[in-house]
Amino acid sequence: MQTPTTQSLLAAWELGRAEPHLIERGLLLLLAAYPSTPRPTLAQLSIGERDSLLLGLREQAFGSGLTALAECLQCGARLEFQLRVADLCVPRESPALETLTLRVGDYELEFRLPNSFDLSAVRETKDLDDKKQRLLERLVSRARHCGLEIGTRELPEEVIAVMEDRMEKADPQAVLQLSVHCECCGHEWKTGFDIASFLWTEVDSWAIRILREVHSLARAYSWSEADILAMSPWRRQCYLEMLGA
Numbered sequence: 001m002q003t004p005t006t007q008s009l010l011a012a013w014e015l016g017r018a019e020p021h022l023i024e025r026g027l028l029l030l031l032a033a034y035p036s037t038p039r040p041t042l043a044q045l046s047i048g049e050r051d052s053l054l055l056g057l058r059e060q061a062f063g064s065g066l067t068a069l070a071e072c073l074q075c076g077a078r079l080e081f082q083l084r085v086a087d088l089c090v091p092r093e094s095p096a097l098e099t100l101t102l103r104v105g106d107y108e109l110e111f112r113l114p115n116s117f118d119l120s121a122v123r124e125t126k127d128l129d130d131k132k133q134r135l136l137e138r139l140v141s142r143a144r145h146c147g148l149e150i151g152t153r154e155l156p157e158e159v160i161a162v163m164e165d166r167m168e169k170a171d172p173q174a175v176l177q178l179s180v181h182c183e184c185c186g187h188e189w190k191t192g193f194d195i196a197s198f199l200w201t202e203v204d205s206w207a208i209r210i211l212r213e214v215h216s217l218a219r220a221y222s223w224s225e226a227d228i229l230a231m232s233p234w235r236r237q238c239y240l241e242m243l244g245a
């Protein structure tokens with residue numbers, strides 16, 4: 001992994017702005033940090049592996065501290081809490097296996113973990129049952145009942161539930177949950193944390209700020225955008241302070 005340059009992160013942001021889907025945006029950000037890795041290789045990472053890399057990218061680009069926001073489910077208070085990237089990293093018990101196997105009663109399954117290709121393929125499917133079924137068809141490579149091959153539509157809900165549980169355990173970073181405590185009413189609950197969404201929002205604000213800086217400096221000094229972006233953030237800041245911006 002390499003720390004993305006201002007230019008490469010801005011380029012990823014520009015492409016991502018035209019691409020409203022978060023899965024694609026996550027991949028574009030990763031490509032800025034892994035420019036020599038082919039896109040399909042990154043897209044084939046499990047969602048937990050992808051999120052581990054996005055957390056690493058977040059730390060490299062913006063530091064280890066982050067502020068998360070939540071709204072209390074009981075009293076509606078707006079909560080702000082400080083976290084470190086390390087708090088969000090879930091250790092994996094074993095390396096991600098390419099194929100997972102499972103036996104539940106008379107059912108036997110072979111399947112794999114979902115990746116960005118899978119999520120992208122089902123993103124337009126609005127009906128949740130349909131989406132789940134399409135995802136199962138992609139992930140399950142073999143399903144048998146009493147030794148006979150069956151289709152994923154023939155799998156009972158309880159077998160699918162065990163499979164989902166197995167996937168969560170095999171890729172815990174993909175289902176990161178944070179414990180939240182409300183200081184106003186004492187309510188405690190768990191909430192999901194999506195690093196792709198969080199990082200995209202941060203990059204979006206950062207990029208707008210950088211463009212404002214370019215605008216101010218280009219207007220004052222007639223420097224080109226490329227020259228301004230090639231400066232270190234600190235040097236840009238010095239000039240901006242001189243301008244009183």
Ligand SMILES: [Zn+2]
Pocket residue numbers: 072073074075076077182183184185186187
């Ligand atoms: Zn509360």
